[in-house]
Amino acid sequence: MVLCRKEILRRMRELPVDNDGNLVITPLIDDKKNSIFDADSVDLRLGCHFLLPKMLDQPFFSPDRSSSSSLHVPVHVPLGQFLVVPAHQTILGATLEFIKLPSDASGVTQNRPMRVT
């Protein structure tokens, strides 16, 4: 079952934070003209922290703890500035919103492709 807008809002606004069914999305930057709430989804924003892929420090890959941090470079992009992603490259980005999911629900993130011509 997919949670509808009304149920999402009920869980966010009516259930206290320590309730198992409570849903938290913060900061909630919403206005009446461009609501972030759709019929059954919530629009999230990209935050300020990204991980960009980089070449390995060593000439080999070892799937251990140290390699996990040497595969990416952390980057901070302040609000209002931009980050250009090179063609065919994938980067990791954190959402601006902190999310706490209820114990009886899971979340699915889908990207919103925007084509610039």
Add this chain to the structure above:
Amino acid sequence: MPDGLGALLHDAAVLHRFVDFIEEYCKEQERSQTYIDASGLFFRYVEALASGIKQELTKEITRASRFPKRLEAVRRNMLTLKYFLRLLHELIKPAADAHTLTIPAPLIDLASQQLQRVDGMKNAQIVILLAPEFMYFQRPHSEIKVEARFVASFIPNALFPPKLGFIELPYSQGPNFFTNLAIYHEIGHFVYEELSHSNPRNCHITDVESSTMRCLKRALNKEATKDPESYAFAKKIIESWTQEIFCDLFAIRLVGPAFSFALIEMLGMLGFSKKETIRFSSSHPSSACRFAEHLNMLRTDSWWEAIADIKADQKAILENLAGIPRTSYALYLDDNDLGLHSLVTEFLDIVVPAIRNLVRNITPSPRPAVNRFKKARSNIENCLWCGVVPYATTNPPDPVSIINAAFCFYLTSLPAVIDRFEGTEAARKIETHSLWTKRLEMWTMKSVEDSQIQERLKDVGDKYKNDS
């Protein structure tokens, strides 16, 4: 070629190469990292200065080859530039190290905003430096400003940003949140330095200065008063104590009891003995005296009442230190035969009330912040108890409430949270405590950042409404 021009050309080329490197270094740092606004401003100043120096050197050498009499003037200007660049050189690398991934940027942003609301500090900004020393420090900037003004007379395109302060953090504490509240004290030093050189003079600073004179007159014996060296020595001591007390009270006015707790944590890390708690040195008043002033200010501002129910060791330490009778305070100096023993008493009686008055007059009243804290505290603590970034569905909590509530929560409830999420066994592990402290700090920092974002959007919305 005129006599001396060859040597001057050599010197100019060395200087050219040096500033060329500095200019490129700053540009490279700005390209590869993100900085808070003040650091960006500082780098752009250095770049403009470097570019201006290169242009000026070329022009001056051309002029000197035509008019050999100018050689001496060019040499003098180059000496001034070299001295100024040496001052800047010390700041550039630590400023470059302090990019937004290595410092608590939301806290610095908040502190800058609060600083700008202080009387006489409009448009003031702080550049953060990451230093190798394990201490927080404000780099006095008056000399840089004076030199910058002089340099601007022959490099007109490089104007030093007005009201720019430099604050050093220990590099190991860079990403931390709670201990970095100590920067509010350093901001106090910046404010004091600015106010001391303000034109027209701030009347409350003048009061503090005249109370210093009265204090010296009463404390020093006649011989010491007549001896200019002894008098200057005693005056310097009083001025140092004045600044320290001012900075502590200034920090409390801006950020509340969280500053006192942060200072206790910091002193705990440095390690301080029982003897040191009552010891006045030539640079600092005793910890007991400082915390007595903290407590006094917290009580007057109603913060103490707002945190009355908090049972934390740090609060007890603060109360115990503040409770040490002032008759126990002692002045330790290498050379204490100048009749300086009564300096402490006179300082407490005459100068400290003037400092309190100065702080109250230049900072906004903390009462609204205390009331907001009282209202928001249980919600913030509840969020942290559930492992959630503090938030509110209606009115978002303000940053000072978030910081104080989170600090109180950290001091009182961290073990219980670890126990709740990780179990009793894990709660006994140091690594788990360290990790959860980090998490708590990150949630607090995120909440402060969210609050600032919402505030900024509100301002943009209000501006849009007004414009339309």
